[in-house]
Amino acid sequence: MSVITSNLLDETFVRLQEEGKTAFIPFITVGDPDPATTVDIIVALEQAGADIVELGVPYSDPLADGPVIQRASERALVRKITIDTCFDVARETRTRGVNMPFVLFTYYNPVLQMGLDKFFSSMQAAGISGLIIPDLPVEESGEVLALADAANVSLVPLVAPTSQDRIAVILSKARGFIYCVSSLGVTGERATFHEGLEAFIKSVKEMSDLPVAIGFGISNAEQVRQFSKICDGVVVGSAIVRKIEESVPLLQQGHSKEEGLLQIRDFVRLLKS
Numbered sequence: 001m002s003v004i005t006s007n008l009l010d011e012t013f014v015r016l017q018e019e020g021k022t023a024f025i026p027f028i029t030v031g032d033p034d035p036a037t038t039v040d041i042i043v044a045l046e047q048a049g050a051d052i053v054e055l056g057v058p059y060s061d062p063l064a065d066g067p068v069i070q071r072a073s074e075r076a077l078v079r080k081i082t083i084d085t086c087f088d089v090a091r092e093t094r095t096r097g098v099n100m101p102f103v104l105f106t107y108y109n110p111v112l113q114m115g116l117d118k119f120f121s122s123m124q125a126a127g128i129s130g131l132i133i134p135d136l137p138v139e140e141s142g143e144v145l146a147l148a149d150a151a152n153v154s155l156v157p158l159v160a161p162t163s164q165d166r167i168a169v170i171l172s173k174a175r176g177f178i179y180c181v182s183s184l185g186v187t188g189e190r191a192t193f194h195e196g197l198e199a200f201i202k203s204v205k206e207m208s209d210l211p212v213a214i215g216f217g218i219s220n221a222e223q224v225r226q227f228s229k230i231c232d233g234v235v236v237g238s239a240i241v242r243k244i245e246e247s248v249p250l251l252q253q254g255h256s257k258e259e260g261l262l263q264i265r266d267f268v269r270l271l272k273s
């Protein structure tokens with residue numbers, strides 16, 4: 001189905017494809033270590049060459065997350081970060097001149113708690129053009145998809161090498177891009193990936209004219225380079241969240257915050273090199 005409307009996320013992928021580039025998509029947990037620092041980190045990510053950023057809503061039961069992102073969620077929840085804080089961070093980041101598109105990453109429960117109508121009107125007001133809800137199966141996503149389309153928010157699906165028999169249905173409802181997870185299990189840096197991954201990505205690209213991004217386990221420049229050859233986007237979460245975790249002592253001392261941000265910026269530049 002061709003997308004009738006387009007948004008900043010769609011336009012970004014079109015521009016990158018015209019430039020022959022692969023989107024570099026960091027994931028970070030909002031509020032880790034605090035909301036103001038998250039704004040600084042997003043600015044640093046764009047300066048380091050990020051094209052799109054996945055903003056993770058911290059959650060108490062992150063069932064699909066490995067230990068690194070679980071710890072980031074815990075640090076953020078200590079700060080009582082809610083979805084509303086994420087919208088505030090998105091708006092604040094725009095005032096700092098960040099132009100790249102935001103993709104909100106949240107489990108379904110916090111969205112239900114807020115109420116779908118309020119959630120999507122807030123998404124529009126915060127200028128967030130993408131949405132990933134890993135625990136909302138396509139069979140139950142009808143109402144969310146209709147509201148997302150009406151709010152010009154791209155509901156991005158996750159597909160895994162094991163999604164075979166459901167993949168056609170998932171792709172028929174896809175917007176924005178297709179997020180292919182490289183391996184089974186939870187998020188976290190990996191040295192090896194699901195065998196047959198390349199064939200899987202190729203089959204997804206043949207079945208959908210939307211951009212295809214890969215994520216899960218990608219943690220170094222060589223892996224980014226390899227996946228950039230076969231995908232339109234590469235997502236890196238845990239490796240960057242770990243770098244943030246390591247920089248927290250610097251980030252939380254006013255006089256050394258810039259040093260902490262520099263470490264994160266240099267790490268992302270290295271990944272993109």
Ligand SMILES: O=P(O)(O)OC[C@@H](O)[C@@H](O)c1c[nH]c2ccccc12
Pocket residue numbers: 027054056064065069105134158186187188189215216217218235236237238239
């Ligand atoms: O952390 P990794 O292995 O680099 O994978 C990206 C991942 O963090 C991010 O996209 C994400 C965070 N939580 C998730 C849960 C399910 C799927 C994807 C995610």
